[in-house]
Amino acid sequence: MKEFETYTLANGIRGIHRQVRSGVSHCALVVNSGSRDERPSEYGIAHFTEHALFKGTERRKAYQVNCRLENLGGELNAYTTKEDTTIHATTLKSDFSKAAELIADVAFNSTFPERELKKEREVIVDEINTYKDSPADMIFDTFEDMIFEGSQLGHNILGRKAALKNYTTERIHRFVNRTHTTDQMVFASVGNISERRIREIAERYFATVPTSTRNFKRIVPAPIAQFEKNISKHLHQAHCIIGGRAYSLNDERRLPLALLINTLGGPCANSLLNIAVRERNGLTYNIEANYTPYTDTGAASIYFSSDRDKIDRCRELVAEQIGELCKNSLTARQLAIAKKQYMGQVAIAMESRESYMIGTGKSYLIYNEVEPIEKVYARVEAITREQIADIANEIFGLTSTLIYK
Numbered sequence: 214m215k216e217f218e219t220y221t222l223a224n225g226i227r228g229i230h231r232q233v234r235s236g237v238s239h240c241a242l243v244v245n246s247g248s249r250d251e252r253p254s255e256y257g258i259a260h261f262t263e264h265a266l267f268k269g270t271e272r273r274k275a276y277q278v279n280c281r282l283e284n285l286g287g288e289l290n291a292y293t294t295k296e297d298t299t300i301h302a303t304t305l306k307s308d309f310s311k312a313a314e315l316i317a318d319v320a321f322n323s324t325f326p327e328r329e330l331k332k333e334r335e336v337i338v339d340e341i342n343t344y345k346d347s348p349a350d351m352i353f354d355t356f357e358d359m360i361f362e363g364s365q366l367g368h369n370i371l372g373r374k375a376a377l378k379n380y381t382t383e384r385i386h387r388f389v390n391r392t393h394t395t396d397q398m399v400f401a402s403v404g405n406i407s408e409r410r411i412r413e414i415a416e417r418y419f420a421t422v423p424t425s426t427r428n429f430k431r432i433v434p435a436p437i438a439q440f441e442k443n444i445s446k447h448l449h450q451a452h453c454i455i456g457g458r459a460y461s462l463n464d465e466r467r468l469p470l471a472l473l474i475n476t477l478g479g480p481c482a483n484s485l486l487n488i489a490v491r492e493r494n495g496l497t498y499n500i501e502a503n504y505t506p507y508t509d510t511g512a513a514s515i516y517f518s519s520d521r522d523k524i525d526r527c528r529e530l531v532a533e534q535i536g537e538l539c540k541n542s543l544t545a546r547q548l549a550i551a552k553k554q555y556m557g558q559v560a561i562a563m564e565s566r567e568s569y570m571i572g573t574g575k576s577y578l579i580y581n582e583v584e585p586i587e588k589v590y591a592r593v594e595a596i597t598r599e600q601i602a603d604i605a606n607e608i609f610g611l612t613s614t615l616i617y618k
Contacts, residue, residue, distance in 0.1 A: 217573070217583055218408040222415060224424040225396040229577045230411045231403045231570070238309040238404025239567045241301035242316050243574040245397035248372075249295045249365035249431060249507075251388070254379075257372015258388050261337060261380050263293045266300065268329035270322040275329055281315050282308070289315060295366055296507055297578070298393075299571055306405055310414050313400075317418035320393070325382045334377045341371050348452050348617050349518060353503075356454045356615045357512055359442070364434035366507065394425040401574030403566045433509045434458075441614040451524045452617040455531060456514030459608055462506045462579055468592055469600045470513065470608065471504055475558070476543070476551040476601075477534065478502025478515055485538075486515065490530050496523050500531075508579070513608050521618055528614075535609045541602035548601070552593050559589065 220228045248259045267289075268275045282289045287304035289312070300320055302312035344350060354369050361367035400415055439457065460467045478486040478501045486500045500517035519527045537543075543551075563569045563586070576583045 216585060218411070219577065220412055220415070222395075222420040224420060224422055225394075225426070226398045226400060226415075226419050226422065227577060227581075228400045228402070228411070228415050228419075229573055229583065230401070230406070230408060231573070232407065233403060233405060233566065235405050235566070236306050237303065237566075238306050238312070238402065238406060239301065239303050239570045240309065240312055240316065240400065240402040240404075241299055241571050241574055242320050243399045243401060243571065243578050244298045244300075244320075244393050245296065245427075245578055246298050246392035247294050247296040248368065248370045250392045250429075251365075251368075255384075255388060256368050257337075257370070257376055258380050258385065259298065259392075260293045260370050260372065261333070261377065262325075262385050262388060263291045263298055264333050264337060265325045265330060265385055266291060266319045266323050268333060269324050269326050270318045271324060272322065273318065278315070278319060282312060285311065287312060289319075293370060295370060297575065299574075301567065301571060303567055309402075309404055309406055313402075313414050314418050316400075317422075321422050323389075325385045327382050330380070330382065330385075334380075337371070337377060338374050341374055344371060348446055348448055349499075349516075352452050352454050352615060352617050353514070353516070355444075356456070356514060356613075357505075359440065359615065360437065360457055360512060360613060361434050361510075362437055365432060366434055366510070390425075391429070392427075394427045395422055396424075396426045397578070399574045399578040401570050401577070403570040403573075431508060439611050439613045443616045443618060446617045448617060450518045451521045452516070452518045453524055453528065453614065454514050454516045454616075455528070455612050455614050456512065457608070457612050459504060459511035459513035460506060461509050461511055463508070464506075464511075466600075466604060467506055467511075468589075469596045470511075470604050472551060472555050472593065472596055473538070473601050473604055473608075474502045474504040474513060475555050476547075477538070479554075480558070481554060485534050486517075486531060489534050490517065490527055494526070494530065496520075496527050496530070500527075524616065524618075535605060538605040539602060539610065541598055543598050543601055545598065548596075548598055552596065556590050556593055559586070 218230045285308045289302045291300040304312045478484050490500050497517045497519045502515045504513045
């Protein structure tokens with residue numbers, strides 16, 4: 214049996230399915246549309262649309278959408294990123310068809326009634342206020358706004374409170390019609406369901422959607438100068454983020470960079486930065502490195518929080534660790550451990566079938582294929598110390614810095 218079964222419907226919607234032995238099934242519609250596809254007058258509308266999808270369709274009221282799967286013990290949810298919107302559901306195997314039908318209904322038949330939009334605006338205002346109360350979250354988005362300033366990626370997903378009142382039923386329909394096209398969609402599924410049955414369900418609920426094609430292109434962000442900026446937030450602790458642009462989803466150096474980031478400041482307690490800054494010096498509770506690849510660019514960063522009077526010492530220690538990596542100081546043993554650790558994390562993450570399904574759907578959406586895990590492991594094993602050093606120099610040789618105090 215193949216690891217995945219793939220298919221394409223007549224209207225261009227692609228499908229990918231993995232059959233596994235389980236009484237639970239997962240499915241998702243991954244749409245290649247996010248906040249970077251908004252026009253300047255639409256900032257925040259992609260996220261608002263994701264909320265509005267659950268507020269009623271041509272045949273269901275909002276409460277019927279919300280209760281359809283929950284009454285069966287399942288769940289329906291959605292989220293928006295800068296480049297995609299995902300509607301996903303989890304149900305018992307016996308209710309898989311109901312989940313697929315509901316996803317199709319909210320994706321293609323939502324009516325976005327104004328009475329519901331009015332209530333949802335208040336929900337999103339609360340979401341924005343909560344977000345602003347969390348500097349540890351806000352600094353990441355502010356940093357990306359700055360390194361991608363002037364580009365489609367240089368604005369917050371949530372948008373601004375003042376703009377929400379402008380997003381009417383008509384404007385949301387226009388945004389959906391422009392960006393949610395069938396050539397930019399993948400229906401992904403995991404469960405103990407045969408390929409034949411999956412195709413039947415996809416044909417029944419998704420193949421009847423009229424064919425549509427994207428008629429715009431994303432613009433590669435223009436270069437910007439490095440910066441260092443301090444913003445007064447009157448906080449008890451200082452928050453600092455250091456980094457810049459990085460490799461895109463289509464760059465062969467993406468995997469070595471992911472390994473570097475994981476080694477430098479991944480989730481394990483033995484990451485280089487955690488040992489140097491937290492364990493040896495006790496200067497921070499949380500220090501981490503992150504990498505977010507996009508279609509045509511990416512962002513790599515190091516984040517930490519600390520007492521205000523200790524922020525400079527933390528920066529010195531971070532610079533020391535980066536400097537050592539740039540000088541190819543990572544030993545063969547350290548690299549072997551880093552590879553083993555990274556591959557173990559990938560394997561464990563795959564145990565979450567819902568996350569694995571969504572990741573598979575996104576891969577198929579971007580690359581029109583999914584690389585077998587054995588090939589991923591082989592590519593990880595092939596990474597050299599010299600590659601790590603070269604990438605460390607390129608990504609962290611010249612960085613920008615943002616500090617909240």
